[in-house]
Amino acid sequence: MSDVDALIGGVDPEIAKSVRERAAAAERVLVKAGTNSLTDEDSRLDRVKLDKLVADVMDLRERGKEVVLVSSGAVGAGIGRLDRMNGVKAGTREEVIGADGAADSDSHRRDTDAEPIAQSQALSTVGQSHLMRHYTQSFERFDQTVAQILLTGQDLDTPERFRNFQNTIETLLAWDVVPIINENDAVAVDELQIGDNDMLSASIATGIGVDLLVTLTDVDGVYTGNPKYDPDATLIEAVGDNYDAVQRLIDESATDAFGGIRTKVEGAHDVSVHGIPAVIAGSGTSNVLERIATAKPTGTLFVPTSEETDD
Ligand SMILES: Nc1ncnc2c1ncn2[C@@H]1O[C@H](COP(=O)(O)OP(=O)(O)O)[C@@H](O)[C@H]1O
Numbered sequence: 367m368s369d370v371d372a373l374i375g376g377v378d379p380e381i382a383k384s385v386r387e388r389a390a391a392a393e394r395v396l397v398k399a400g401t402n403s404l405t406d407e408d409s410r411l412d413r414v415k416l417d418k419l420v421a422d423v424m425d426l427r428e429r430g431k432e433v434v435l436v437s438s439g440a441v442g443a444g445i446g447r448l449d450r451m452n453g454v455k456a457g458t459r460e461e462v463i464g465a466d467g468a469a470d471s472d473s474h475r476r477d478t479d480a481e482p483i484a485q486s487q488a489l490s491t492v493g494q495s496h497l498m499r500h501y502t503q504s505f506e507r508f509d510q511t512v513a514q515i516l517l518t519g520q521d522l523d524t525p526e527r528f529r530n531f532q533n534t535i536e537t538l539l540a541w542d543v544v545p546i547i548n549e550n551d552a553v554a555v556d557e558l559q560i561g562d563n564d565m566l567s568a569s570i571a572t573g574i575g576v577d578l579l580v581t582l583t584d585v586d587g588v589y590t591g592n593p594k595y596d597p598d599a600t601l602i603e604a605v606g607d608n609y610d611a612v613q614r615l616i617d618e619s620a621t622d623a624f625g626g627i628r629t630k631v632e633g634a635h636d637v638s639v640h641g642i643p644a645v646i647a648g649s650g651t652s653n654v655l656e657r658i659a660t661a662k663p664t665g666t667l668f669v670p671t672s673e674e675t676d677d
């Protein structure tokens with residue numbers, strides 16, 4: 367068996383099946399949707415994608431599950447809105463922030479003299495309210511109420527603030543509301559610089575005790591190479607004891623801006639170490655969350671550490 371074959375089939379199929387069943391039975395689920403799952407090729411908010419995500423989330427709600435949504439997309443939504451309403455040409459998200467995820471001081475498409483990071487922060491504040499307007503309307507199709515929470519990593523690290531956050535989440539979930547969380551980009555720049563909503567999601571998932579983390583992106587899971595450029599890239603169906611090998615592979619393939627697949631893998635691994643299953647899957651897959659809720663093989667499954675060591 368080649369190294370890559372060993373990676374792809376790195377988890378015992380029986381263990382993978384039982385973790386899929388456990389994931390399907392999850393009562394509290396955190397769904398994270400990245401920028402690519404909500405915006406078009408010009409980095410603008412894509413309503414068709416947003417409506418699909420909402421319909422997928424509602425599938426979980428109709429199964430009686432509590433759902434917390436972590437949604438990126440504010441910068442993208444701000445780019446489109448400011449262009450349409452104010453004629454500001456901010457460029458794509460990559461042009462605003464820079465291809466390596468750091469501020470691009472040479473950006474020639476900026477209309478203002480603001481530093482790129484300050485510009486991204488301002489874009490996100492315009493985009494966040496626009497994004498929430500669309501979420502509110504889209505969830506209203508299902509008579510589902512939503513709430514907005516803007517957080518920083520510091521809020522999670524400060525015990526009193528974190529307790530307040532937990533209390534708010536518990537109250538909202540008891541009221542059958544879907545909390546929609548994003549980083550508070552106006553006051554913190556971590557996510558804008560490294561695209562770390564993936565790590566924020568992992569911290570929230572363990573902090574509020576979810577039973578499953580689902581990270582949705584624009585590819586169908588974690589591959590042996592970047593599937594956008596490598597035609598031979600193969601889907602890694604499950605990650606468990608093969609984590610170190612997967613991480614090495616990702617380090618070679620992932621040169622993306624904004625965290626890319628690397629922070630998704632890191633976040634999913636972090637929650638799996640806390641005994642929580644995680645799945646990285648494609649937001650474009652039909653009924654993606656229903657598939658996971660019915661234990662169908664979907665995306666890349668992260669086996670909780672306890673499942674492998676118990677065996
Ligand atoms: N080994 C890999 N497996 C899957 N995706 C990869 C891999 N290497 C790089 N990528 C890239 O990671 C991207 C997803 O990360 P990102 O662009 O940050 O998405 P999002 O906007 O959903 O957060 C994919 O579009 C893909 O091109």
Ligand SMILES: N[C@@H](CCC(=O)OP(=O)(O)O)C(=O)O
Nearest residue numbers: 401438439440441561562563
């Ligand atoms: N807070 C930023 C998200 C930054 C981020 O982490 O994006 P992504 O890597 O696409 O999840 C926004 O809403 O645009």
